[in-house]
Amino acid sequence: MTIEIDNLRISFVGREVVKGVSFNVAKGASFGIVGESGSGKSTVLRAMAGLNNDWSGRIAFSGEDAPLFRPPAFFRKVQMVFQDPYGSLHPRQTIDRILSELPLVHGMDNIDDRIAKVLSAVALPQTARFRYPHQLSGGQRQRVAIARALIAEPEVLLLDEPTSALDVSVQAEILNLLADLRAERNLTYVMVSHNLSVITHLCTEVGVMIDGHMVEQVTAEDLRLGNVNHAHTRELRSLSVELEEPA
Amino acid sequence: MLVDIQNLKIGFKSRTGFHQAVKGVSLKLGTEKLGIVGESGSGKSLTARALMKLLPTQTVIEADKLEFDGIDIRSASEKQMRTIRGKRAGFILQDPKYSLNPVKTVGSQVAEAWRTHKGGSKRAALEAAINLLEMVKIRDPKKVAASYPHEVSGGMGQRVMIAMMLAPDPELLIADEPTSALDATVQAEILRLIEELVSERGMGLLLISHDLPLVSHFCDRVAVMYAGHVMEELKASDLLSAQHPYTRGLLNCMPSLMHPKERLPVLTRDPEWLK
Amino acid sequence: MNATFRNWALDENPSSRRQAAWGNWYRIWLNLRGNALGMIGLTIIAIFIGIAIFAPLLATHDPAMQDLGNRLAAPSALHWFGTDELGRDIYSRLLYGGRVTLGMVIAVVVLVAPIGLAIGCIAGYFGGIVDTILMRITDIFLAFPRLVLALAFVAALKPGVESAILAIALTAWPPYARMARAETLTVRGSDFIAAYRLTGGSSWRIIFRHIMPLCVPTLIVRVTLDMSSIIITAASLGFLGMGAQPPSPEWGAMIATAKRFIFEQWWVAAIPGIAIFCVSLAFNFLGDALRDVLDPKGN
Ligand SMILES: Nc1ncnc2c1ncn2[C@@H]1O[C@H](COP(=O)(O)OP(=O)(O)OP(=O)(O)O)[C@@H](O)[C@H]1O
Numbered sequence: 001m002t003i004e005i006d007n008l009r010i011s012f013v014g015r016e017v018v019k020g021v022s023f024n025v026a027k028g029a030s031f032g033i034v035g036e037s038g039s040g041k042s043t044v045l046r047a048m049a050g051l052n053n054d055w056s057g058r059i060a061f062s063g064e065d066a067p068l069f070r071p072p073a074f075f076r077k078v079q080m081v082f083q084d085p086y087g088s089l090h091p092r093q094t095i096d097r098i099l100s101e102l103p104l105v106h107g108m109d110n111i112d113d114r115i116a117k118v119l120s121a122v123a124l125p126q127t128a129r130f131r132y133p134h135q136l137s138g139g140q141r142q143r144v145a146i147a148r149a150l151i152a153e154p155e156v157l158l159l160d161e162p163t164s165a166l167d168v169s170v171q172a173e174i175l176n177l178l179a180d181l182r183a184e185r186n187l188t189y190v191m192v193s194h195n196l197s198v199i200t201h202l203c204t205e206v207g208v209m210i211d212g213h214m215v216e217q218v219t220a221e222d223l224r225l226g227n228v229n230h231a232h233t234r235e236l237r238s239l240s241v242e243l244e245e246p247a
Numbered sequence: 248m249l250v251d252i253q254n255l256k257i258g259f260k261s262r263t264g265f266h267q268a269v270k271g272v273s274l275k276l277g278t279e280k281l282g283i284v285g286e287s288g289s290g291k292s293l294t295a296r297a298l299m300k301l302l303p304t305q306t307v308i309e310a311d312k313l314e315f316d317g318i319d320i321r322s323a324s325e326k327q328m329r330t331i332r333g334k335r336a337g338f339i340l341q342d343p344k345y346s347l348n349p350v351k352t353v354g355s356q357v358a359e360a361w362r363t364h365k366g367g368s369k370r371a372a373l374e375a376a377i378n379l380l381e382m383v384k385i386r387d388p389k390k391v392a393a394s395y396p397h398e399v400s401g402g403m404g405q406r407v408m409i410a411m412m413l414a415p416d417p418e419l420l421i422a423d424e425p426t427s428a429l430d431a432t433v434q435a436e437i438l439r440l441i442e443e444l445v446s447e448r449g450m451g452l453l454l455i456s457h458d459l460p461l462v463s464h465f466c467d468r469v470a471v472m473y474a475g476h477v478m479e480e481l482k483a484s485d486l487l488s489a490q491h492p493y494t495r496g497l498l499n500c501m502p503s504l505m506h507p508k509e510r511l512p513v514l515t516r517d518p519e520w521l522k
Numbered sequence: 523m524n525a526t527f528r529n530w531a532l533d534e535n536p537s538s539r540r541q542a543a544w545g546n547w548y549r550i551w552l553n554l555r556g557n558a559l560g561m562i563g564l565t566i567i568a569i570f571i572g573i574a575i576f577a578p579l580l581a582t583h584d585p586a587m588q589d590l591g592n593r594l595a596a597p598s599a600l601h602w603f604g605t606d607e608l609g610r611d612i613y614s615r616l617l618y619g620g621r622v623t624l625g626m627v628i629a630v631v632v633l634v635a636p637i638g639l640a641i642g643c644i645a646g647y648f649g650g651i652v653d654t655i656l657m658r659i660t661d662i663f664l665a666f667p668r669l670v671l672a673l674a675f676v677a678a679l680k681p682g683v684e685s686a687i688l689a690i691a692l693t694a695w696p697p698y699a700r701m702a703r704a705e706t707l708t709v710r711g712s713d714f715i716a717a718y719r720l721t722g723g724s725s726w727r728i729i730f731r732h733i734m735p736l737c738v739p740t741l742i743v744r745v746t747l748d749m750s751s752i753i754i755t756a757a758s759l760g761f762l763g764m765g766a767q768p769p770s771p772e773w774g775a776m777i778a779t780a781k782r783f784i785f786e787q788w789w790v791a792a793i794p795g796i797a798i799f800c801v802s803l804a805f806n807f808l809g810d811a812l813r814d815v816l817d818p819k820g821n
């Protein structure tokens with residue numbers, strides 16, 4: 001599914017926080033968004049997912065403009081994983097219940113099988129199925145969040161900092177998982193992260209946001225080589241490079 | 248010694264038995280920056296919480312020594328702890344948005360933290376709060392002060408927590424993943440701010456993080472934790488060249504901007520490590 | 523059989539949804555059983571309900587039978603709790619009164635809790651104009667003195683137990699609505715609710731299936747704390763001739779009519795008073811325990 005975002009503007013009670021963002025993502029590609037904290041990255045993703053109704057500009061999937069209020073069928077195609085694995089699972093529902101909600105809404109058949117399949121797709125043991133979120137570790141919760149998105153069998157996954165709350169070993173597992181899923185299912189990703197190494201590991205193209213503007217779009221390769229134009233991109237890059245060198 | 252922990256053990260009783268989560272941790276901290284790294288569930292947060300007596304009541308805590316500035320935490324009363332917590336020792340909790348009250352504005356919560364320790368009028372406290380928010384590099388601090396927690400971004404929430412903890416000029420700052428949702432530039436500035444506090448005011452810092460490069464660059468010493476044990480303790484600048492297979496394993500897991508990897512290696516845990 | 527059920531239900535890795543659900547309920551039951559105050563509460567309530575149901579078997583006298591020659595008799599072997607101002611046996615009246623009083627309380631709660639919960643959650647979730655309208659209505663009901671509103675309502679209908687129930691229900695829901703709204707406000711911005719919006723389910727589905735259950739624990743505690751005041755309101759209505767009609771042995775009415783002799787023949791008022799006290803306390807204990815054991819984090 002191709003994604004086209006054109007001059008997207010988003011306001012909260014009169015304050016514009018996204019001020020004309022445009023980018024395109026080809027089918028099966030991954031687009032990364034980095035940028036200042038509070039620059040509107042999550043807000044862009046939420047608007048794309050249909051969680052925000054106060055935007056203007058163009059959001060199109062497969063060339064079709066997304067309507068302001070998305071019909072239920074839309075959510076079979078586009079799903080989102082949230083920033084915080086601690087806050088994105090209902091605290092009083094079992095994993096089974098959390099995962100079965102979307103199939104129930106859409107009247108899908110074989111819900112049991114689907115849940116079993118999606119759990120194994122994210123490498124969670126079947127025993128996790130009847131647990132509550134607080135009985136799982138942060139990494140396992142994030143897997144559940146990914147499983148919940150996958151059960152819709154979407155074509156596009158919007159990932160908001162999918163690993164920033166996780167430790168490096170779990171981060172590696174999740175990043176590998178996302179890479180495998182993309183290869184298996186030909187998914188299209190838009191991923192937000194503040195970590196350049198994580199972004200460039202998964203995405204071939206990166207957009208840099210400051211204060212509601214997307215100030216630069218570069219390929220991961222150019223970012224690596226330092227072929228960047230904007231001062232903020234350069235600063236982000238040099239800070240990351242500096243950290244990677246031994247102290 | 249600001250903090251002196253010796254042989255700290257933390258366990259949980261449950262219907263199915265007893266679960267030992269922290270198994271004999273010893274740490275010392277003066278006016279310096281100590282980092283704790285380690286994989287998820289290794290007991291980093293528990294150790295920090297035990298020091299502030301912030302664990303559920305059914306938790307079983309044993310230690311040969313558990314002291315903050317000479318005060319024995321194990322026998323300290325709740326009243327004594329209240330004068331320590333927040334005032335003498337700030338604690339930036341791991342999930343910032345969960346720790347904020349969802350139905351109060353961010354500014355009023357920072358102001359409240361300021362007022363409980365410094366007194367003064369509500370108006371003055373709110374002004375101080377806005378200054379603090381500015382100090383943690385929040386753009387447009389007035390607007391943010393008037394926002395509710397769900398209206399601020401992930402990174403802003405984290406910085407609000409930091410501002411709250413810096414309000415009373417603590418002697419010790421415990422920071423549990425304080426910058427995990429911040430971009431590199433803001434992170435650098437926050438760390439510079441903390442650095443200043445440590446050197447100017449003689450504050451001690453306990454930084455818990457899973458970002459090994461960050462800890463390596465920022466801290467003086469670092470303890471590496473695994474399954475409730477401290478695996479090794481070393482000079483922070485040596486962390487990226489550590490020899491222990493566990494530490495090496497963690498380092499290898501990380502993606503890298505400059506040296507891209509096709510596939511990330513995952514950690515294989517060795518029972519030998521616990522011998 | 524018991525042991526097999528136990529093992530099956532407590533299996534850490536249930537193999538079916540049914541087994542997981544049973545396990546869940548069984549764990550809740552085990553936790554409740556481990557909660558001493560909760561069990562005391564549950565036992566007392568069970569006893570009172572049992573007494574109310576089996577009143578005809580347990581009663582020693584006809585609760586309405588007057589014996590004016592034997593007014594205000596002290597407790598004795600014949601009249602265990604003494605007699606009231608018309609010479610009726612207080613013990614038997616207490617048993618039959620349990621039916622009326624407990625019935626009223628339960629009916630009020632069954633009516634009020636879901637209504638308050640629904641209104642509060644809807645107002646909190648939708649916000650904006652819906653919130654403003656619903657909450658202003660709530661405020662209007664809150665602003666009226668409870669008893670006056672109930673009186674006016676009963677007066678408009680015909681006095682009796684049913685009208686009293688409706689009247690009390692009418693005045694009792696606003697605090698629940700406020701509470702549920704406050705609770706909803708704390709969760710409606712959260713990511714897990716956003717995740718449910720991404721399923722494409724309707725707002726109603728989200729409110730009723732995902733938000734309401736989160737408000738139930740606070741509601742239970744609040745309701746159990748309100749039990750005694752519901753009984754008192756019922757009694758006040760009865761006393762003003764608007765609630766249970768004589769000779770119905772409603773507990774509150776029994777106290778109300780006994781107040782003239784409270785210093786000389788204390789037991790006439792004290793016995794139903796003790797009953798109300800026990801039931802309220804038991805509900806409070808049970809409510810507190812339920813809040814704890816219904817939280818999956820406690821299991
Ligand atoms: N519901 C809301 N109401 C009002 N303002 C909001 C709301 N959600 C976000 N904002 C504002 O929009 C701006 C962008 O927020 P957003 O969450 O998109 O940032 P972000 O780029 O994801 O930052 P971070 O990296 O810190 O998560 C912030 O200034 C925030 O205060």
Ligand SMILES: Nc1ncnc2c1ncn2[C@@H]1O[C@H](COP(=O)(O)OP(=O)(O)OP(=O)(O)O)[C@@H](O)[C@H]1O
Pocket residue numbers: 138167259266268285286287288289290291292293294303341457
């Ligand atoms: N209240 C509790 N009851 C039972 N077990 C607990 C409780 N709190 C923590 N634990 C267990 O103690 C262990 C250590 O937890 P802790 O929170 O200290 O991990 P951590 O090192 O901070 O990990 P992370 O990086 O994910 O935050 C975990 O295995 C956890 O499951």
Ligand SMILES: [Mg+2]
Pocket residue numbers: 041042043083160400401402
């Ligand atoms: Mg964000």
Ligand SMILES: [Mg+2]
Pocket residue numbers: 291292293341423
């Ligand atoms: Mg932790």
